[in-house]
Amino acid sequence: MGELTVREDNVPAAPPAVPAQELTALAQWAHDAQQAHTIAQSLSKTQFVPKSFNGNPDNITAAILTGQELGLPPMASLRSMDIIYGVPALRAHAMRGLVQSHGHEIELVESSDTRCVMRGRRKGAADWQRVTWTIDRAAKLLGGLKDQWVKQPTTMLIARATGEICRLVAADVLYAAPYAAEELDGTGRPGPTYSAAPVTAGEILGEEDDPGNGADFFACEHKTTDAPGHDPNVCPRISEAQWQALRDGSVDPDAEAAAQLAEETGGWPPVRKPGSGA
Known part of the structure; x- marks a missing residue:
């Protein structure tokens, strides 16, 4: 056995080769996606795309690629498709x-x-x-x-x-x-079976209540429900933790009102998450 043969035997085995056809298909799709996005950036600035796609090249790209899988040309895809709650959908x-x-x-x-x-x-x-x-x-x-x-x-x-x-x-x-x-x-889509009227932070704090019932939050002797001697029937107030959260902006008054409504009605109403469309 020669020196050359020994060296070849000691070379680590090469990893299995990726099938050329699979790599080519993936590379082709990536190339198509890049080209679609380039087109989308131009189209998003025009009035030739539906309003829901206007100014949104990423959604246009997704619509074009989805249409390609369905066999539709790019412009036909944009005129025939909507993105509803993150799901691409053809019009009927x-x-x-x-x-x-x-x-x-x-x-x-x-x-x-x-x-x-x-x-x-x-x-x-x-x-x-x-x-x-x-x-x-x-x-x-x-x-x-x-x-x-x-x-x-x-x-x-x-x-x-x-x-x-x-x-x-x-x-x-x-x-x-x-x-x-x-x-x-x-x-x-089905709507909620009940809904809460919009409320403000002032309403939650009691600032718009009857003055005889402790309307001014800061004038109330017991400013929060945590204060000793607080009588909820005389001056209904929120807890110190709730007041601090409202001051910090970490509480959504509408969500708090919906939660209160859920407690009163015995069920949890659908709450729309901002930006989710759900």
């Missing part, structure tokens, strides 16, 4: 058109203000699948009707039926965006 007409472009059949059988029936079948299939949406079904699901459900119930029923029948017939076409925007937007 675009969803229907995309499914039909793949050769599947979607038909509107019946439509009124109270009822919508649609049917569909995959390309080459003999049997039809049918879905029915009624205004009663929508009201039960959403906890009541409001906004667009009141203004244009026929359109909203068609949108709901479209989303359901398209997923039944062609889930493989819609995997990147399986829900219609009309199914996810604020007009189709």
